[in-house]
Amino acid sequence: MEIVAKLQKQFMEFISALYREGFLDDQFLQLQKLQDESNPDFVFEVVSLFFEDSEKLINNLAAALQQPVVDFKQVDSHVHQFKGSSSSIGAQRVKNACMAFKSFCEEKKIEGCMQCLQHVKHEYFLVKNKLETLLRLEQQILAAGGRIPDLS
Amino acid sequence: MSAVYDASSSPNNTNANPSVAKKLKALIVDDDAIVRMIHKALLRKFDVETHEVKNGQEAVLAHRSGAYFDLILMDLDMPVMNGRQATKELRDMHVCSLIAGVTSLGDEENKSFIDAGLDYYYQKPLTVDAVRNLVDKIKGSSQSC
Numbered sequence: 001m002e003i004v005a006k007l008q009k010q011f012m013e014f015i016s017a018l019y020r021e022g023f024l025d026d027q028f029l030q031l032q033k034l035q036d037e038s039n040p041d042f043v044f045e046v047v048s049l050f051f052e053d054s055e056k057l058i059n060n061l062a063a064a065l066q067q068p069v070v071d072f073k074q075v076d077s078h079v080h081q082f083k084g085s086s087s088s089i090g091a092q093r094v095k096n097a098c099m100a101f102k103s104f105c106e107e108k109k110i111e112g113c114m115q116c117l118q119h120v121k122h123e124y125f126l127v128k129n130k131l132e133t134l135l136r137l138e139q140q141i142l143a144a145g146g147r148i149p150d151l152s
Numbered sequence: 153m154s155a156v157y158d159a160s161s162s163p164n165n166t167n168a169n170p171s172v173a174k175k176l177k178a179l180i181v182d183d184d185a186i187v188r189m190i191h192k193a194l195l196r197k198f199d200v201e202t203h204e205v206k207n208g209q210e211a212v213l214a215h216r217s218g219a220y221f222d223l224i225l226m227d228l229d230m231p232v233m234n235g236r237q238a239t240k241e242l243r244d245m246h247v248c249s250l251i252a253g254v255t256s257l258g259d260e261e262n263k264s265f266i267d268a269g270l271d272y273y274y275q276k277p278l279t280v281d282a283v284r285n286l287v288d289k290i291k292g293s294s295q296s297c
Contacts, residue, residue, distance in 0.1 A: 034280075085184060
């Protein structure tokens with residue numbers, strides 16, 4: 001099979017699985033629609049910013065939960081930000097993990113919060129890995145002279 | 153990205169060719185850089201010129217230095233000055249731009265936000281259809297205040 005067609009097929013299968021398995025939701029599709037010739041790196045830029053923000057938030061959350069007296073209001077504010085950014089890029093499983101995290105914050109349950117942080121981290125690194133693979137595939141398609149398949 | 157809108161750097165509004173419609177100007181007010189980036193891309197789809205600030209106070213300051221926007225996309229929960237206070241201050245300053253609140257909160261918190269002087273209110277994430285609706289409203293209105 002021609003290299004471009006092969007890569008495009010691989011891309012379609014990969015992204016379909018991401019939607020099917022709930023890693024991404026419709027919001028990511030919306031972002032892809034916003035990318036055009038005048039804004040060719042849009043998805044890459046948004047996703048890179050999401051990675052940067054998420055890693056900062058994970059570190060802030062870990063530090064806040066290690067304090068001798070945990071400030072649950074502060075923890076909640078970090079989780080709220082994380083929920084917002086994951087929802088903005090359509091990282092559905094991270095967003096859902098943040099929602100569970102928020103309810104433990106409201107109940108001020110430290111054990112639950114610690115477990116949620118692990119879960120959020122786990123989901124974040126999973127989706128990060130998937131998004132990196134997806135963006136790499138996009139680059140390979142473009143480098144081979146192909147077009148990114150239209151998803152809608 | 154400049155933190156505060158600089159009125160002196162804005163392009164002159166005089167249009168040499170009257171047959172070319174004046175480009176709409178929008179101010180994006182949000183503390184989240186990802187949201188600002190997405191809102192900017194959404195507005196650019198409709199050929200709207202965008203400016204960005206990170207909180208309500210910066211939005212108020214931009215207007216105090218003479219800036220005018222056809223549309224303001226206002227987040228609610230921001231540091232320094234939230235969207236509710238900023239909207240109220242802008243309305244007190246007789247800013248008559250179309251202000252659309254864009255938040256992720258429930259209806260209860262939004263009641264007082266709307267009462268502060270919003271024209272429209274949307275749940276995040278903002279969609280292409282919502283932006284199209286806003287742009288159509290502005291183009292359909294007389295624009296005079």
